[in-house]
Structure formats: C-alpha cells, structure tokens
Amino acid sequence: MRVRAAVAAIRLVGAAQAVRALGAGLRARAARRAELRSRAGERARTPGVLLEARPCPGGGVLRFERAELEIRVTVRGAVFLGWDAAPEPSHALADGCPAADVRTQLEPDKDGGWQVVSERLTVAVSRHGAVEIRTPGGQWLRREQPPRWWERPGGAGGGHWTACARVAPDARFFGLGGRAGGPRLRGSFRLWNSDPGGCFGPGDDPLSITMPVQFVVADAGCHLVFVDNTHDGRVRLTEGTEGDGSGHDRPGRCELRMTGGPLRYWVLAGTPARLLQGWSALTGAPALPPYWALGHQHARWGFDTAAEVRRVAAGYQEHGLPLAAVHLDIDHFDRHRVFTADPVRFPGIGALIGELRAQGTRVVSIVDPGVAEAPGDAVYDSGRAADAFVRDPRGRRVRGVVWPGRAVFPDFTAAPVRAWWGGLYAERLEKGFEGFWHDMNEPVSFDPFSAGTLPLDTRHALEGRGGDHREAHNVYALAMARAGYEGLRRLRPERRPFLFSRSGWVGMQRYGxxxxxxxxxxxxxxxxxxxxxxxxxxxxxxxxxxxxxxxxxxxxxxxxxxxxxxxxxxPLFRTHAARGAGRREPWEFGPQVLADARACLLERERLRPYxxxxxxxxxxxxxxxxxxxxxxxxxxxxxxxxxxxxxxxxxxxxxxxxxxxxxxxxxxxxxxxxxxxxxxxxxxxxxxxxxxxxxxxxxxxARAGSVLPVAGPEGGVELEVWAPAPGGSGGGSVAVGTPDGWRPARTERYTVRWSTRGRVRVERAEGGRPSYPVRLRGV
The missing domain is CATH 2.60.40.1180 (Golgi alpha-mannosidase II)
Structure with a gap:
C-alpha cells in the first residue's frame, strides 16, 4: 500500500516535490518513534477514594484522593462532567458554557457516594469514582468505571486516559461523525479526521469527519454522550446480548482511549427529537441553506475548460432537467492556486458565471486551505504579511505538498487569520460565485510515509491558548469553515452563505x-x-x-x-466524479435511465417546499x-x-x-x-x-394524516394531505421565508382529522382555512 501511495504522490506532484514530502515523512516518523519510546513504562492513576463533596450552582465538586470531578447541569438539561479542573469547552459550544440549573440538588447516595439530581437525569458517583447515569425513574442508562490516567514515568509529562462504560444489553450505538460502515456501529473507530488516500467503502475508517459523539438507543431510553476532547483517540463499541431471562444478560460496552487532552464530557437524555434539540442548543443551530441549494447540483473534477462547463449546462437544458448549481473543482484555478482563475482555460470566468445565472444555475467554487509558497502570488504575499501561516517549534513556516506544489497552511485557530482568510472570498464574490466547497481541509499533505497531514509538533494559536497539531488537527476544518462563513457574512450581509466542507468537527453545522x-x-x-x-x-x-x-x-x-x-x-443532491472517471450526466446512460432520472429530478422539484x-x-x-x-x-x-x-x-x-x-x-x-x-x-x-x-x-x-407542502402544477405551493386512518388525526407544517436572505421564515401549522360527516378536514392550527390549495390523497 505504501509503495502504491508513493507512486501516486510522485505522479500527482512530480519527483522533486515527492522527494521533499519523503523527507518530511521521515522526520515525522522519527518523532513518532521517539514519542512511543517515551511512553514505555506508563503507570495508571485512578481517582482513589472520595474525600469530600461540596455543592456548586447546578451540581457539585467531588474531591477524591488523586482527582477531582465537577458535575454541572445546565438549564437545558445537558450535564457536564469534568475531571481534574478540565478547562471550559471552547470549539464545540456555540455560546460558551450554558447557565447552570440552580434547581439541581447534590445529595448523599448509597455506600458513601453522592448523586446530582436534576429534572431529566440523575448522576450517581460511587466512593471510588464510578459514574452511573439514571433516568428520573431510577432506570440506569450508562455505567462508567473510574477513569484511568496513564502518566509517563520520570516526570516526562503528557500521557493519555482511558474510560470504559456499560450500557443496556439491548442498546444500539450510532453517531461518531461520518462512518461508512453504519449507521448502526459495532467495532473499533479512530477519532482522527483523515483523507482515506483514495476512494473508500464501508470497511474504511477513519474518514474526513470524526466526532466523539455517541448516540445510544435502548429500551430504557436514549442518551447522547459527547467527549469534548479534540485529540486523537479510539472508540471500541461492543453490543450486548440478552439471555433467557435468568439474569445472564451481557451489557454493551464502550471503551475509549484518548492520546491527550482533558477528560471532560457532556451527557443528554430523552427522546431522539429532544436530544437533537438539546444538542443544537448546546453546539449551535444548523445553518439554513439558501433555497437554490436544495435543488440538484452537478460537479466534476475534470471540467478542464469553460467550454466544457457550458456544454454540460446546455445538456441539462436540452433534456429538460432542472439544474440548481454547477461546481467548479481545482481545474478552474490558475496552476491549482486557491482564489484564482486560469486566464487561458477559463477566460472571463465572470461572464461564464453570468450566463449560467441567467439560466437559473448558480456556480459554486472549491476552496482549499493549502496556499502555494510562491512569492508574487497575491494570497501567499498577503498571508505572509499577516503572519497567517503555521510554524514549527523553531519558528519556521511549516510546508506541505498539495495540488499547487509546495504549500503553506493558514492557522485558522487564530481570530486575525480567520479575518484575513474571510476577506479573500471577496475575489470569488466579485466573479459571481454564490457557494463554496471546502476540500482537502483535514488538512492533507501528500506524504506517503507519514500520516498525510501537518507535522504533529506544528504550532497553532488555539484561540490564544497555544498548542500543537495534536490538539488542533481535528478542529482545523471547523475553524476554516468559521473563517469562510464569517467572512461571507461581512462581505455580503444580505445573503445567507452557502458553504459545505469535506472535514469538520462538532459544531460544524453552524457554518454549513x-x-x-x-x-x-x-x-x-x-x-x-x-x-x-x-x-x-x-x-x-x-x-x-x-x-x-x-x-x-x-x-x-x-x-x-x-x-x-x-x-x-x-439534503445535498449532487453528482460528482474524479478526473478520468466515467461520465455522470443522466443522458450518458441511455434513454431509459434519462427518463427515470428526469422523473427523480422533477419529484425533487415538486418536494422542494417540503x-x-x-x-x-x-x-x-x-x-x-x-x-x-x-x-x-x-x-x-x-x-x-x-x-x-x-x-x-x-x-x-x-x-x-x-x-x-x-x-x-x-x-x-x-x-x-x-x-x-x-x-x-x-x-x-x-x-x-x-x-x-x-x-x-x-x-x-407517506404517513397517514401527514401534510406535505409541495410545488403545485401551476406554480406556488399546495398541500398534499394524506388521509388519516379511521378515527385518527394528523398534521404538518409549511415554512415560507425569504429564499436567500435573513428574514425569519413564517411557519403555518395544520391539523387533519375526520369530520362527523366522514370527510377529511384540514385546518390551520390557530384556526381558519388553509392558505394554500389542498389535494387529498389516500381516500
């Protein structure tokens, strides 16, 4: 595999750049070996015996012989648990730490332990540091063994921690970000955002978005656990088994190992809808895409010229196929350099974008974080002047190898760098681009002899606190998305930004x-x-x-x-393919596929209001x-x-x-x-x-009793109402708002029921006749 990767890298960037990448990889491998040697003889430290419990707003602080645990319940019901004065979470939370629920009580528990009792959860802690999460009715959801902190001997500093939890025998695991082998998860998963180095399938892990978020579903209820730690880690999930009723059930297990960082986490419990509502309140509401971004979009790595883009767009029009957007990959850049356009292959790119916009098709631009180290390049020169690029411990700019060749990388974890980067999107907006596609932002460096990212000792600002790439890697793309989103809001405040990203971390939904x-x-x-x-x-x-x-x-x-x-x-309905891959336009697969694909596209357009x-x-x-x-x-x-x-x-x-x-x-x-x-x-x-x-x-x-807002045959919105079951009822809602602006959407809610005369009645929830035509189905 490594030989093939090396050959691929040489083909991509040339022999000279591959030699530089090899040198960087060998240095990184030597650093990793030194780190592994320093881990030899690590010793485990457990909390020890509970010595003291003192209340604090929303919970309490439990002091053990060798550790301290803070438990705090927030007003929205989320529970924070932090060992050893863990610093407040920073990257994932939308508005800092939520206010504490002052109604929460700290009470003695059995066998010398204590419990924090709130409206939605009870957190019980034993005298040796085991934690049990219970429902208000006393049913346990999760039982955690005392955590272990593995320290390096001789005062070497650093270390890692491990934790193990049990869940109900019938529980199923979901989440952990983007996993190809799910959605139900079993086995071992790494927490390290990674370009798989080629195309992936269900057996490949990790991928570009890893998140330490477990969504656990069991008969007793659902709960979500988020470990707020950005370091590399590994999770092993094992489903339990139920016995024959004689008490020989085997609970499910979750084993977690983090290579560094604090031991802090959040727990939420409730119905799936309540969990996601609480999660959204904690980590931020999802960005609302513009109306056009809910239509079909076409992309390709291989649009070599403006003429090819025009040909594909014309094909959609010729065959009567709706096309909301075309995406331009790195082909349109000048020598693969970000925030540029090739003057020969894409001359007057603004005119091309204007032509497509006149046809109702927007244009989306790819944006990569790697900046060509090329004096005279406007992006590089302005970034160097702003001291925007990451450096190593000796103060030298860190270099990688990506599409434009030797490249440097902005430190998006610094607010001034995000402001500088966000301003660069002005060049894209002036050309007419309306959406942005962040790629290669794990971040990736073509280096077949290492982890394929920046050296782990690369320094980052981390919002002024300082740290290295071990901590910053997983949030690099999140910070890049923030830079782009905030920059677009400043540059074009009247429009909602459209941005999506290959990599990210908890909270990325705030930006796209x-x-x-x-x-x-x-x-x-x-x-x-x-x-x-x-x-x-x-x-x-x-x-x-x-x-x-x-x-x-x-x-x-x-x-x-x-x-x-x-x-x-x-939600994102997009065709895309690599250079050299087969075509992806519907008419390339014969008349029958074209007809069936057209039916899909027209149904998507009909469902656009939904x-x-x-x-x-x-x-x-x-x-x-x-x-x-x-x-x-x-x-x-x-x-x-x-x-x-x-x-x-x-x-x-x-x-x-x-x-x-x-x-x-x-x-x-x-x-x-x-x-x-x-x-x-x-x-x-x-x-x-x-x-x-x-x-x-x-x-x-369609669910009986549901109300679907759909596009009517004459334009506008109509309500497609599916008859309730006999004696039943139903309902639904319709959201109408500014397609691309910030004006809040207006939502109308509807009820559906059978009348005493045996007819289906559709009414606005607040009373009155529907605002839209009604088409009844299922009668």
Missing part, C-alpha cells in the same frame, strides 16, 4: 454542511452513502449527501440510477432531514436494527434499493398506516411489508 468525500463507485459505496448521511444527522449535521455515482470508475446504468434515486431524497420546511425545522430544532426509522419509536427493536431505509422528515419513508438486481424489497414500517405514494395503497405498521421496486422507482410511503 458536508458531503461524503471520495466514496468508491460500487454497490458498497452506495450503501456507505446512506450510512454517512444518517450518522451525521444524529451528530447534529443535517445537511449532507454523497457523490452520486461514486467518485471513481464508471457505474453501470443500474447502479447510477439507484444512486440517483437515493440522492433525490437526501425540503425547505425541513431545513427551517432543522435550524430551529436540530432535527435532521434524514431520520432513522426508530426516530419516533426507539423502543421498537426491529426499527433500531433497520439500516437500509429512512424517514424524510415525519411524513415520508424512503426505501432505496441498495443491492444489484433488486426489483422488490422488504420495508419495515413504523406503527400506523402508510400509503405507497405510487398507487396510494395503504399498509399497516408496525412490521415488514414487501413492495415492488422496479428499476424506474423505489418505494416511498
């Missing part, structure tokens, strides 16, 4: 969304695409989607169409657009184990075909009545049903 990265073309890559979107949504990042068709290779017509059908129901409503709901409550089937019924185990279907909001259930040759598929229904939207046939849940899934369509079912 993400996409899958370079998912491999193939049926496993298709399945990984759904896993990533569901998992990221449960970590608070609702806007995401895959490269439709996969990044590499040439998908078969069947695979392409099945991927297109899935993408039509995901996607807008889901986007507004996500910004207000944190609820993802794409939700697991157990969202409303987490106690139903068959729903917890379903990984091949999802809810789109509350109204629709989508069952994509993820295997070759599939023409029928089993769909596990949540409780209630569901209608097949193709023929309006009704099915009753909970339980499985088998439905037809011909190549031209996939099963999409």
């Amino acid at each position: 969304g993400t996409w899958s990265g370079d998912v491999a073309t193939g049926w496993p890559g298709l399945r990984a695409s759904l896993s990533l979107v569901v998992g990221l949504g449960l970590c608070g990042v609702p806007y995401s989607g895959p490269d439709i068709g996969g990044f590499d290779g040439s998908p078969s017509p069947e695979l392409y169409l099945r991927w297109f059908q899935l993408g039509a129901y995901l 996607f807008t409503t889901l986007a507004v709901e996500a910004a207000r409550t944190g609820a993802p657009y794409v939700r697991p089937l157990w969202w409303h019924e987490p106690a139903l185990r068959r729903l917890r184990d379903c990984e091949d279907a999802f809810l789109l909001g509350d109204a629709l259930l989508v069952a994509p075909v993820l295997h070759e040759g599939g023409r029928r598929r089993t769909v596990v229904l949540p409780p209630g009545r569901w209608y097949d939207t193709r023929d309006e046939r009704a099915y009753e849940g909970p339980g499985p049903v088998e439905l037809a899934a011909p190549l031209g369509s996939v099963p999409v079912l």
Whole structure:
C-alpha cells in the first residue's frame, strides 16, 4: 500500500516535490518513534477514594484522593462532567458554557457516594469514582468505571486516559461523525479526521469527519454522550446480548482511549427529537441553506475548460432537467492556486458565471486551505504579511505538498487569520460565485510515509491558548469553515452563505454542511452513502449527501440510477466524479435511465417546499432531514436494527434499493398506516411489508394524516394531505421565508382529522382555512 501511495504522490506532484514530502515523512516518523519510546513504562492513576463533596450552582465538586470531578447541569438539561479542573469547552459550544440549573440538588447516595439530581437525569458517583447515569425513574442508562490516567514515568509529562462504560444489553450505538460502515456501529473507530488516500467503502475508517459523539438507543431510553476532547483517540463499541431471562444478560460496552487532552464530557437524555434539540442548543443551530441549494447540483473534477462547463449546462437544458448549481473543482484555478482563475482555460470566468445565472444555475467554487509558497502570488504575499501561516517549534513556516506544489497552511485557530482568510472570498464574490466547497481541509499533505497531514509538533494559536497539531488537527476544518462563513457574512450581509466542507468537527453545522468525500463507485459505496448521511444527522449535521455515482470508475446504468434515486431524497443532491472517471450526466446512460432520472429530478422539484420546511425545522430544532426509522419509536427493536431505509422528515419513508438486481424489497414500517405514494395503497405498521421496486422507482410511503407542502402544477405551493386512518388525526407544517436572505421564515401549522360527516378536514392550527390549495390523497 505504501509503495502504491508513493507512486501516486510522485505522479500527482512530480519527483522533486515527492522527494521533499519523503523527507518530511521521515522526520515525522522519527518523532513518532521517539514519542512511543517515551511512553514505555506508563503507570495508571485512578481517582482513589472520595474525600469530600461540596455543592456548586447546578451540581457539585467531588474531591477524591488523586482527582477531582465537577458535575454541572445546565438549564437545558445537558450535564457536564469534568475531571481534574478540565478547562471550559471552547470549539464545540456555540455560546460558551450554558447557565447552570440552580434547581439541581447534590445529595448523599448509597455506600458513601453522592448523586446530582436534576429534572431529566440523575448522576450517581460511587466512593471510588464510578459514574452511573439514571433516568428520573431510577432506570440506569450508562455505567462508567473510574477513569484511568496513564502518566509517563520520570516526570516526562503528557500521557493519555482511558474510560470504559456499560450500557443496556439491548442498546444500539450510532453517531461518531461520518462512518461508512453504519449507521448502526459495532467495532473499533479512530477519532482522527483523515483523507482515506483514495476512494473508500464501508470497511474504511477513519474518514474526513470524526466526532466523539455517541448516540445510544435502548429500551430504557436514549442518551447522547459527547467527549469534548479534540485529540486523537479510539472508540471500541461492543453490543450486548440478552439471555433467557435468568439474569445472564451481557451489557454493551464502550471503551475509549484518548492520546491527550482533558477528560471532560457532556451527557443528554430523552427522546431522539429532544436530544437533537438539546444538542443544537448546546453546539449551535444548523445553518439554513439558501433555497437554490436544495435543488440538484452537478460537479466534476475534470471540467478542464469553460467550454466544457457550458456544454454540460446546455445538456441539462436540452433534456429538460432542472439544474440548481454547477461546481467548479481545482481545474478552474490558475496552476491549482486557491482564489484564482486560469486566464487561458477559463477566460472571463465572470461572464461564464453570468450566463449560467441567467439560466437559473448558480456556480459554486472549491476552496482549499493549502496556499502555494510562491512569492508574487497575491494570497501567499498577503498571508505572509499577516503572519497567517503555521510554524514549527523553531519558528519556521511549516510546508506541505498539495495540488499547487509546495504549500503553506493558514492557522485558522487564530481570530486575525480567520479575518484575513474571510476577506479573500471577496475575489470569488466579485466573479459571481454564490457557494463554496471546502476540500482537502483535514488538512492533507501528500506524504506517503507519514500520516498525510501537518507535522504533529506544528504550532497553532488555539484561540490564544497555544498548542500543537495534536490538539488542533481535528478542529482545523471547523475553524476554516468559521473563517469562510464569517467572512461571507461581512462581505455580503444580505445573503445567507452557502458553504459545505469535506472535514469538520462538532459544531460544524453552524457554518454549513458536508458531503461524503471520495466514496468508491460500487454497490458498497452506495450503501456507505446512506450510512454517512444518517450518522451525521444524529451528530447534529443535517445537511449532507454523497457523490452520486461514486467518485471513481464508471457505474453501470443500474447502479447510477439507484444512486440517483437515493440522492433525490437526501439534503445535498449532487453528482460528482474524479478526473478520468466515467461520465455522470443522466443522458450518458441511455434513454431509459434519462427518463427515470428526469422523473427523480422533477419529484425533487415538486418536494422542494417540503425540503425547505425541513431545513427551517432543522435550524430551529436540530432535527435532521434524514431520520432513522426508530426516530419516533426507539423502543421498537426491529426499527433500531433497520439500516437500509429512512424517514424524510415525519411524513415520508424512503426505501432505496441498495443491492444489484433488486426489483422488490422488504420495508419495515413504523406503527400506523402508510400509503405507497405510487398507487396510494395503504399498509399497516408496525412490521415488514414487501413492495415492488422496479428499476424506474423505489418505494416511498407517506404517513397517514401527514401534510406535505409541495410545488403545485401551476406554480406556488399546495398541500398534499394524506388521509388519516379511521378515527385518527394528523398534521404538518409549511415554512415560507425569504429564499436567500435573513428574514425569519413564517411557519403555518395544520391539523387533519375526520369530520362527523366522514370527510377529511384540514385546518390551520390557530384556526381558519388553509392558505394554500389542498389535494387529498389516500381516500
């Protein structure tokens, strides 16, 4: 593998740059070996015996022989636990540490322990430092052994800590950021944002977005645990087993090892909707994308000229296919240098962007963090003048090798650098770009003999506190997204920014969304695409989607169409592929695929008002657009184990075909009545049903009683109302707001019920007739 990686690097950047990368890699490997030698003989320190408990606002401080634990419950119900005076979290939280809930009580517990009692959770701590998280009714959700801090001998400094927790035998694990092998997680996962170095599938880990966020679902209830530590780490998740009722159950286990940083974490409990609402309040509301970003977007690494871009855009118009945006990859840069345009291959790029905008198509620009170390380059010169680039411990600028060759990297963890970088987007806006796509921001350096990122001893500002790349690596892309988002708000305050990023960390939803990265073309890559979107949504990042068709290779017509059908129901609906890969335009796969893809695109356009409503709901409550089937019924185990279907909001259930040759598929229904939207046939849940899934369509079912805002045949919005089950009721909402501005959306809520005369009545929740035409279905 390393030989292939080295050959690939030489082809990408040339022999001279590859030699420089090899030198950097050898130095980094020597530093890692020295660090491993210093770890030899580490000793474990445990908290010891509890000596004292003293109350504080929202909880208390427990002093042990060799450690101290602070427990604080916030007004929103989130519980903070920090060992050894852990500093306040900084990167993940939106507005600093929330206010404490002063109603919380610190009380003695059994066997010499203490407990912090709040409205939603009880945290019990034993006299030796074990922690148990309980519901108000006394049911335990999580049992944590006393943590262990592994110290280096002889006063060498540093160290790492380990922790182990048990959960219920029936519990299932989700989350941890973007994981290709889920959404239900089992096994070992690394917490280190990484470019996989090629296309990935379900077995590859880690990927570009790793988050220490566990979403745990069990019969007793749901809880979320966030370890607020940005260092490298590893999580091992083991599901439990239930016995025959004789008490021989084996609980699930979560084992965690962090290579450094504080031992501090947050716990929330409640229904899935309440968890995401509390999580959003803690880490920030998701950014609301502009209306156009909910339509279909087309990208390619390989748009070599402006003429090629025009040809593809004209193809969409010729075939009657809606196209919201075109994305320009690094091809359009001048010698791959960020914030430039090639004057030969893309002359007068502003005119090209203007032509596409006149057709209703926006243009999105890629933005990479690596800046060519080239005196005379405007970005490099201004960054050098601002002292914006990271340095090593000896004060020298750190260099890497990326697309423009030898490059330097901004320190986005410094506020002045973020302000400088944010100002650079003015060049893009002046040319007419309306959206931005952050890539290569793990960050990546082409170095086949090391970790492929910056040297670990690279110095970062870390918001004035100072530190190295061990701590800054996982939040580098988060800080870059912040720089871009804040810069765009300053430069164009009347418009909502559109920004999505390949890498990120907890809180990245405040600045935009993400996409899958370079998912491999193939049926496993298709399945990984759904896993990533569901998992990221449960970590608070609702806007995401895959490269439709996969990044590499040439998908078969069947695979392409099945991927297109899935993408039509995901938030970010974007085709993309690598240079040298097969085409991804729908007309390249024959007339039948073109017709079926056109039907997908038209259905997406029809559902655009529903996607807008889901986007507004996500910004207000944190609820993802794409939700697991157990969202409303987490106690139903068959729903917890379903990984091949999802809810789109509350109204629709989508069952994509993820295997070759599939023409029928089993769909596990949540409780209630569901209608097949193709023929309006009704099915009753909970339980499985088998439905037809011909190549031209996939099963999409509507919940009885739901109200969907859709685009009417004559334009405008109409309400598609699905009849409630006999004796039942329902409802829904419609969000209407400024497409691209900041004016708050206006939301109307509707109720649906049967009248005494046997008719379906649709009314505004506050009273009165609907504001939109109503079309009744399912009667």
